[in-house]
Amino acid sequence: MAFAVVLSACALLLSGCGQSGGDLGATPGVSLQPGTTQQAEPSCESGPLGCSEFTSVRGSDAEGDVAWLGTEPLKVSSTHINGEWTMLVKTPCNVLNVAVSVQENVLTTRSMAVSAMGCSEPKGSYEAWTIKLFEKPVQWKRDGGMLTLSNAHATIELKES
Numbered sequence: 255m256a257f258a259v260v261l262s263a264c265a266l267l268l269s270g271c272g273q274s275g276g277d278l279g280a281t282p283g284v285s286l287q288p289g290t291t292q293q294a295e296p297s298c299e300s301g302p303l304g305c306s307e308f309t310s311v312r313g314s315d316a317e318g319d320v321a322w323l324g325t326e327p328l329k330v331s332s333t334h335i336n337g338e339w340t341m342l343v344k345t346p347c348n349v350l351n352v353a354v355s356v357q358e359n360v361l362t363t364r365s366m367a368v369s370a371m372g373c374s375e376p377k378g379s380y381e382a383w384t385i386k387l388f389e390k391p392v393q394w395k396r397d398g399g400m401l402t403l404s405n406a407h408a409t410i411e412l413k414e415s
Contacts, residue, residue: 296335302356302394303332303341308401308412315383315408322346322380323410330401330412338364343388345381347373352388361403362391383408 298305308330313323329344341361343350348369354361366388373381387407395402399414 296333298331298333301332301334301339302354302361303330303396303401305331306414307331309415310410310412313408313410320383320408320410322376326377326380328384328410328412329415330403341388343384345377345384347371347377347381350381350384350388359393359395360391361394363388 310323310327310330313320326346328346331342333340333342338353339356339361341350341352341354343352348371351367352361353364353366355364366385368381368385387403387405387410390405390407392403392405401412401414403410403412
């Protein structure tokens with residue numbers, strides 16, 4: 255019963271999507287003043303990782319080898335959204351959207367958002383470990399098809415995929 259109510263509520267909310275008030279092709283909720291342009295689509299060009307996605311192959315922290323990075327890898331890419339660089343980090347459970355400032359070879363987190371899927375163990379611990387990595391500035395280095403991310407918390411080696 256509760257599922258049917260939620261489903262009905264979602265259907266009602268979505269029923270107005272795609273209807274425009276009068277201008278054909280207008281984006282609902284977006285008002286452009288004369289002489290202004292709509293914000294460009296997200297882009298990966300000229301970013302820290304280019305348009306590549308990288309998959310972790312190994313890593314270590316203060317306790318030693320972090321084996322799960324090779325068996326349940328992180329996937330990392332970057333995109334330019336709303337005027338800032340965002341690292342997209344797929345953990346074994348959720349996705350982190352990490353807005354960063356990029357200065358030379360250092361990524362500094364400005365904000366972080368995490369998708370809200372519940373994680374069973376040990377995947378919840380993997381996610382917490384990954385969040386901790388981005389809580390401090392991260393040095394990054396590209397070398398051919400490899401990417402290294404490191405800070406006081408950990409070092410991760412990723413391969414271009």
